[in-house]
Amino acid sequence: MTVKEVTDILEDLAPLPYAEGFDNVGLLVGDANAKVSGILVTLDTLENVIDEAIATKYNLIVSFHPIIFGGLKKLTGKSYVERVVIKAIKNDIAIYSMHTALDNVPEGVNAKICEVLGIKNPKILIPQKETIKKLTTYVPVKDAETLREALFDAGAGNIGNYSHCSFNANGQGSYKAGEKANPTVGEIGKIHYEEETQLNVTFSKANQGKIMKALFTSHPYEEVAYEVITLENTNQNIGIGMVGELETPIEDMAFLKIVKQKMGAEGIRHSALLNKKIQKVAVLGGSGAFAIDAAKASGADILITADIKYHEFYKAEGKMIIADIGHFESEQFTKNLLVDYLTKKIPNFAIRLSESKTNPIKYL
Known part of the structure; x- marks a missing residue:
């Protein structure tokens, strides 16, 4: 199995186009055509993770966070990022990052948090904009069904719980083939009229x-007339953060203790307690201050996230x-999610949950 074959499987779970614009996802280091001896899954790719890959002879690291985030202008080994990249290249180790692509899919980071905390019926907290596109094309009536099925097979026409969705209108198209054309129907130099289906x-x-x-591939014309536009419609299945409900409401302090225990937190910084039972819970893995307003608008009793600054706690209001x-x-449980997913997709293959410690924060 090649690196690309593995990353194609990962992109079925978390397509890279769903990553945020600021992010750096995909294959960051290595040859996509290299044979994979084993897959090491980690949250962060640090030097000790590279050492673990070398020791176990695993040459593909699947990392949640990208080791290369900003531009690299030099590779002299003066920073931890440069040292990781140099060591990976020297040892023919590929590094692939998923980051916000995995944040924005319904089976990703935040779904795993909901699973760990027992949050039921989770829905996307902040739907990603401009994820739905529309194709309009024109095809001879006799070829419309063949083209329509080919587009459906490629993934078009799925709307919520419905598939094979399209709109079709018949009309008359016209064209005149030039001297160098090779028209499917019609003659060079003459205007041709064809009964066509407008397919959307x-x-x-x-x-x-x-x-x-x-x-x-499936359109019969030499020159295909088509339009692709981006829609403003909201896609409720793609986006960051999730909000759902606890099966049984629980006192706020009792719930925070459960969160601390299940998430393995050394401590929880929180805004003032409300002295009421918690039922609706919003979660966002990683830095989530930007989700505070969305969590409040959703009616959540609590937002569980990270990297909240002093003044941002006031926004709880x-x-x-x-x-x-x-x-x-x-x-942290993102690693487990990826190992479970890859193990199901590639059974009997060498897939390892990294044992290297990568959390840079220590507690007194």
Whole structure:
């Protein structure tokens, strides 16, 4: 199995187009065509993780956080980032990062937090914008069904719990083939009129490559007339953070103690307690201050996240609790999620949960 074959499987779970614009995801180091001897899954790729990969002879590291985030102008070994990249290259170790691509899918980081905390019926807290696209094309009536099925097979036409969705309108198209043309129907130099179907389908932006390949492969015309536009419609299945409910309401302090124990937090920084039972819970792994307003708007009793600054705790405004459990602690189970996923997709393959410690924060 090659690096690319493994990363294709990972991108079925978390397509890279769903990553935030500021992020750096995908294959960061290594040859996509290299054979994989084993997969080491980690939250962060540090030098001790590279050493673990060398010792176990695993040459693909799947990391949640990207080791290369900003631009690298030099590789002299003066920073921990440079040392990791140099050591990985020297030992033919590939590094692949998922980060916000995995944050933004419904089976990702925040779904795992909900699972650990027993949060039921979770829904996306902040839907990602501009994830739905629409294709309009024109095809001879006799070829419309073939093209439509090819687009459906490529992933077009899925809307919520429905599939094979399209809109079709018949009309008359016209064109005149030039001297160098090779028209499917009609004659060079003469205007041709053809009974055509205007075919409209929506699709996820993550599938655009597959959709366009299906369009050009299955359309009978030499020159395909088509339009692709990005819709403002909200996709409730793609986005960051989640909000759901506890099966049984519980006192706020008692719930915080459960969170501390289940998430392995050394401590929880939180806003004022509300002295009421917690039922609706919002979660966002990693730095989640930007989700405070969305969590309040959702009616959540508490937001569980990390990296909250002093003044940001004021934004709770007595309407909910803001709980900072630590960045590492909020995302640590992502490793388990990825190991479980890869083990199911690639059974009987060498897949290892990294044992290296990567949390940079220590507590007194």
